Amino acid sequence: xxxxxxxxxxxxxxxxxxxxxxxxxxxxxxxxxxxxxxxxxxxxxxxxxxxxxxxxxxxxxxxxxxxxxxxxxxxxxxxxxxxxxxxxxxxxxxxxxxxxxxxxxxxxxxxxxxxxxxxxxxxxxxxxxxxxxxxxxxxxxxxxxxxxxxxxxxxxxxxxxxxxxxxxxxxxxxxxxxxxxxxxxxxxxxxxxxx
Numbered sequence: 001x002x003x004x005x006x007x008x009x010x011x012x013x014x015x016x017x018x019x020x021x022x023x024x025x026x027x028x029x030x031x032x033x034x035x036x037x038x039x040x041x042x043x044x045x046x047x048x049x050x051x052x053x054x055x056x057x058x059x060x061x062x063x064x065x066x067x068x069x070x071x072x073x074x075x076x077x078x079x080x081x082x083x084x085x086x087x088x089x090x091x092x093x094x095x096x097x098x099x100x101x102x103x104x105x106x107x108x109x110x111x112x113x114x115x116x117x118x119x120x121x122x123x124x125x126x127x128x129x130x131x132x133x134x135x136x137x138x139x140x141x142x143x144x145x146x147x148x149x150x151x152x153x154x155x156x157x158x159x160x161x162x163x164x165x166x167x168x169x170x171x172x173x174x175x176x177x178x179x180x181x182x183x184x185x186x187x188x189x190x191x192x193x194x195x
Contacts, residue, residue, distance in 0.1 A: 001187060004029040004038035008054050009046025010079065014171035018179045035063045040073035040186035043080030045133065045169060048105065049093055051079060061096070068098055073162045073186035081165045082136050089139070099163045100142025121149035121157065123177050130156060130168040138167060148181075159185070 003019055005012045007028035016026040019042075027034055029041070041064065043051070055061040068074070076084040076099075085103040088095050093105070114134070118127035128149055138155045141147065149157035156167045157178065164185060170178035 001025065001040070001183065002027060002038050003040045003042060003183075003186065004035060005042040006044060006051065006055075006060075006080075008051055010044035010077075011169070011171055012042070012044045015042050015044055015077075015179075018171055018176060019183070022176060022179060022183055024183055029060070030058075032059045032063055035060065035067065038067070038072070040075070040182075041067060042182075043074065043076040043083050044171070045078035045080065048079040048082040048088075048095075051083060052094065052096075055083075055096075064096060064098075068162070071162060073164070073182070074098060075164045075166075075182045075186075077166045077169055077171065078133065078135055081138070081167050084163055084165055085138075086142070099158070099160045099165055100145055101138055101158065101160075101165065102140035103167075104137045104139055117151050119149055119151040119156070121177070122146075123148060123157075123181050128157075128170075128177060129173045129175050130170075131172040132168050135167045138165070162186075 003024045004027050005015050007030050019026050083096050084099045085095050085101040086097045087102045090104045115132045117130045121128040145158050145160045147155045158165050164182050
């Protein structure tokens with residue numbers, strides 16, 4: 001399976017290392033041609049408005065919507081969660097709108113503020129380690145969104161069809177659970193687009 005990883009900001013190399021360790025072929029996406037032949041796309045952390053501007057200027061925004069229309073899978077972490085949400089607040093911004101979520105940006109402190117937590121997840125029996133770095137908050141989930149993990153009373157890992165969203169950074173831990181789940185999800189054949 002060929003997985004694209006948006007390589008503009010964030011720790012895209014850490015995502016690539018984990019996915020390659022799990023047997024996936026990874027392509028770092030920086031230009032439209034890099035989208036050729038990919039079956040899934042990871043949108044890592046960084047600054048969401050900068051990433052959205054880059055996607056628009058490089059023609060990648062349309063390519064992402066085309067991938068979604070073909071039944072491609074998506075995994076957004078932190079800023080990637082903001083990009084995939086249907087509605088973004090604080091301040092409002094345009095997004096890709098691929099997941100029925102309302103997300104608040106800039107919910108926690110300064111850029112350097114971070115926190116490591118553990119929390120229960122539907123993906124395994126033991127707690128999941130979660131690294132939060134100025135994380136967005138999922139304020140509302142739509143009817144078709146499954147909550148896979150929560151922390152401090154808020155969803156932090158959710159899935160809607162072929163879209164997986166984490167407000168934390170699973171690529172910064174040694175736990176491969178979330179990436180394994182994404183690869184399994186990406187390998188599933190979508191029925192009617194899976195959305």
